Amino acid sequence: MTTSKSTHHIARKIVIKLGGSTLEGLNPAFFQKILALQQEGYKVIITHGGGPAINRTLATNNVASHVINGIRVTTAEAIDLVKTTLIGQVNPFLVQQLNAAGIQAVGLNGFDGHLLASTFLDEATYGYVGHIKKVNTELLDALLTANIVPVIACIGAARNGQALNINGDTVASEVALATKAESLLLVTDVSGIRIEGEYQSEVTEVAINEWIAEGHIYGGMIPKVQGALACLAAGIPAVQIVDDTLDGTKISARHTHNSHTI
Ligand SMILES: Nc1ncnc2c1ncn2[C@@H]1O[C@H](COP(=O)(O)OP(=O)(O)O)[C@@H](O)[C@H]1O
Numbered sequence: 464m465t466t467s468k469s470t471h472h473i474a475r476k477i478v479i480k481l482g483g484s485t486l487e488g489l490n491p492a493f494f495q496k497i498l499a500l501q502q503e504g505y506k507v508i509i510t511h512g513g514g515p516a517i518n519r520t521l522a523t524n525n526v527a528s529h530v531i532n533g534i535r536v537t538t539a540e541a542i543d544l545v546k547t548t549l550i551g552q553v554n555p556f557l558v559q560q561l562n563a564a565g566i567q568a569v570g571l572n573g574f575d576g577h578l579l580a581s582t583f584l585d586e587a588t589y590g591y592v593g594h595i596k597k598v599n600t601e602l603l604d605a606l607l608t609a610n611i612v613p614v615i616a617c618i619g620a621a622r623n624g625q626a627l628n629i630n631g632d633t634v635a636s637e638v639a640l641a642t643k644a645e646s647l648l649l650v651t652d653v654s655g656i657r658i659e660g661e662y663q664s665e666v667t668e669v670a671i672n673e674w675i676a677e678g679h680i681y682g683g684m685i686p687k688v689q690g691a692l693a694c695l696a697a698g699i700p701a702v703q704i705v706d707d708t709l710d711g712t713k714i715s716a717r718h719t720h721n722s723h724t725i
């Protein structure tokens with residue numbers, strides 16, 4: 464087939480999500496790993512959060528917020544601050560670092576080319592929080608074909624132009640699903656899932672659900688494992704929660720033999 468070479472090439476996609484907790488001091492080794500992945504033929508898509516930066520902006524503006532299971536309840540007052548922080552500060556800061564490291568990167572958010580067409584997740588509970596309806600994968604593929612790394616801020620766009628706050632882990636898993644990525648890496652400030660002081664090299668869905676119920680997995684780790692499980696269930700072969708040297712926990716598909724690690 465005449466198109467198989469380029470189709471095959473574009474099929475090797477990897478989505479890397481950078482947690483806000485990592486963004487302010489990324490290890491130089493991280494950029495080298497991205498370059499190495501590109502040299503291996505991977506097309507890299509980066510998504511990012513920015514929780515700590517958002518917390519600072521909200522505090523400076525005396526806007527209170529709280530989080531339910533890792534999802535920030537976002538008021539009308541908060542959404543504008545979330546949007547300007549992610550799109551105006553965090554995203555260009557990351558794009559600049561990637562470009563400086565020799566990785567051609569372009570910053571995007573949900574409004575750009577209808578990248579993340581969204582609706583309210585549950586307005587009564589979460590306020591201005593989005594649920595992604597459609598990812599513009601054509602736009603991402605066009606950038607990837609041109610060897611550009613899309614760097615996506617986790618702001619969704621509602622049809623009426625309203626910005627919606629979306630958890631960074633959710634954006635990463637939705638983008639990985641929509642683009643049929645080969646691999647999803649959720650980069651955070653811990654080297655994977657830690658249970659009673661021990662990092663787990665590989666975990667299963669059954670174990671994850673037990674640990675959430677027991678409170679061993681909580682807060683910001685919850686949207687990560689939920690996004691990871693959704694990706695695995697949809698057939699994305701490799702999902703990992705890692706630190707910025709890409710070392711961490713591999714999440715495995717649902718079959719298990721009642722053990723926490725296999
Ligand atoms: N079982 C767990 N193992 C490791 N970290 C966990 C666990 N449960 C909850 N966490 C918390 O999740 C945090 C990572 O989530 P979060 O702060 O939202 O990071 P990010 O900004 O990278 O998305 C860790 O720093 C830790 O405090």
Ligand SMILES: CC(=O)N[C@@H](CCC(=O)OP(=O)(O)O)C(=O)O
Pocket residue numbers: 481482483484511512513514515517533534535536545592617628629630631632683
């Ligand atoms: C709806 C929701 O929870 N939005 C997140 C978006 C940023 C984020 O996810 O940042 P991290 O990757 O650092 O956790 C928030 O407001 O904090």
